[in-house]
Amino acid sequence: MTSVLIIDDEPLQREILATILSEEGYNVLSASCLQEARDLIAESFPEIILTDLKLGNENGIDILTDLPHEPFLPSVIVITAFGTISSAVDAIKKGAFDYLTKPVDKEILLLTVKKAQERANLLKENLRLREELYGHFKIEGIVGKSKKMLQILDIVRKVTPTSATVLISGESGTGKELIAKAIHYNSPRKDKPFIAINCAAIPETLIESELFGYEPGAFTGANTRKIGLLESAQGGTIFLDEIAELPLTLQSKLLRVLQEKEVRRIGGKDTTKVDVRIIAATNKNLADEVQKSKFREDLYYRLKVVTVEIPPLRERKEDIPELARFFIDKYSREFGKRISSIDERALNALIEYNWPGNIRQLETVIERAIIICEGDKIMLKDIQDELKLKMPKSILHIDIPDEGINYEEFERELLKKALQKSNYVIAKAARLLGMSYKTFWYRLEKFGLSDEFPKRENFPK
Known part of the structure; x- marks a missing residue:
């Protein structure tokens, strides 16, 4: 329920206004002077304040300077006599939302208060979205506990309070824009715009006007002024x-701009001062581009004041389980499904996969798996098509005798057969069993096979 504070030193006027607003469902508070109003504001935080311009020896406009610095200020509506409209206009210049003249018309009063209520609701929604946005890009919320990611987050924490230019490098899909947004939304600039532009997606003939804008008549079709990004x-x-x-010309x-x-x-003939932080990103080696004369050396050094190198997902596989859980939770909520976990074999498949598309590809795989999953857990069959995994068929037809089997001995024999079939080349043997080189070698060590077979020169030392 929207709260309205009425400030008027005339009891009858307060009562009339309170009755009208109460009948419309507003929560009405009343004060006869500014001090009483200040106490109510500190206690109740009303969204709308309706104040008379003349309060005995006090001026209702003064309430504007007394308002506490909340996330958003109440909408102040000033009531004034017809002869002092200039004072009401002055109040609007100082931050009042609107003014009414005496005698107050009921319909105009309700319409003005309704507009003030809509403004208050809009400000609340903006505040909620801003808090949600800041929360989404909190540094602590970035998924990844690997050593490399912890080092990156440490750099991000150190650079956010500054206005230093940052150069982020990494393969496509590694999360370069996420890091850029984390830097912005945790910095003193967080309430100002964050504008992203993909230099590769805009034609060379248009990118200059997008970045710098243009004046009327600058070229054919430039009929009005355009402010650049x-x-x-x-x-x-x-x-x-x-x-x-x-392009080199740009x-x-x-x-x-940087200098x-x-x-x-x-x-245009005149220049415009700009206070803007530049964060650049690339999936190329800019030092190599400089050597090829495809990138200016002086710009390169201006951009790399602080550098952040994001590793590909295949080099931070210990983060995959946490990333998978994050995307499972995200898309389960988005699609209204009750999927809370992932089968161990499916998770191992994610860990073993090479991920050429990095985190973006992992997210797509999990999103699809959530859509097609029929149970409460993602299974290997839900991701095998996306990862182009081949399900072993021969093992599926093995009968287990009543007395059971020794699984470790069974696995040991599989490792032997894979080694024999691959002529003891571990990389080939690992591929036959759908394992990574590292995982296969670990199992060889586990079962003591590294010391038992010939051609040990093929084994890593």
């Missing part, structure tokens, strides 16, 4: 993904 990100962060694809202009903190629109 660098200006639009004022006070915030611009994320330049695939920076290696930026690299020099971007260098000027002089100013931009000049296409066709």
Whole structure:
């Protein structure tokens, strides 16, 4: 229920306004002076304040300067006599939402209060979304506990309070934009824009106007002024993904932005100062691009004030179980399914897979598995098509005798047969059993097979 605080030194006027608003379902509070109003504001945090301009020897406008610094301020509506409308206009300049003239018309009162209520609801929703956004990109919320990821998160924590330029490198799908957003939304710039632009996705003929904007008449079709993304990100962060694809002609202009903190629109004569943090990302080795004369050396060194190198998923496989659980939870909630875990064989398959598409591919695999999964647990059959896994058929037809079998001896024999079939080349033997080289060698050590077979020169030392 929306709370409305009425401030008026005339009891009858307070009562009339309170009756009208109460009948419409508002929670009404009343105060006869500013001090009484301050106490109620501190105690009840009303969304709307309805105050008379003249409160005896006090001025209702003063309540604007007394309001506490909450996430959003109440909407203040000033009531004034017709002869003092200029004072009401002055109140709006100081932050009041609107004003009403005496005698107050009931319909206009309710309409104005309703608009103020809509504003309060909008501010609440914006606050909720902002808190949700900040929570989503909290550094602590980034999934990954491997040594490499912990080192990256340590760098991110150190760079967020600054305005330093950051260069993020890594293969496609490793989460470069996620790191960029974590830097922005944990920095003092978090309330300002975060604008992402993929330099490889915009034609070379358009990217300059997108970044720098243009003046009317700058080229055919430029009928109005266009503000570029660098200006639009004022006070915030611009994320330049695939920076290696930026044309050389624009690299020099971007260098000027970094050095002089100013931009000049296409066709313009004057420059505009900009306060914007630049975070760049690439899946290429920029040092190699510099050697090939495809990237400016001076821009390269301006961008790499702080560097973050994100490893591919195949080099941080210890993070896969946690990432899988994260995506299972995410898509189970999104699709309204009760899937809470993943079968051990399926998880092992995820760990053993090479992941050329990195985290983005893992997310897609889990999303599809959630859709087709029929139980409460993701099974190997739910992911085998996506990973192009071949299910072993011969093992499925083995009969287990009543007296049971010795599973360790059975596994030991499988390892032997795989070694024999591969002529004792461990990499080939591992592939025959669908294992990684490391896993196969671990099992050889476990069963003492590394010391038993010939051609030991093929075994790792």
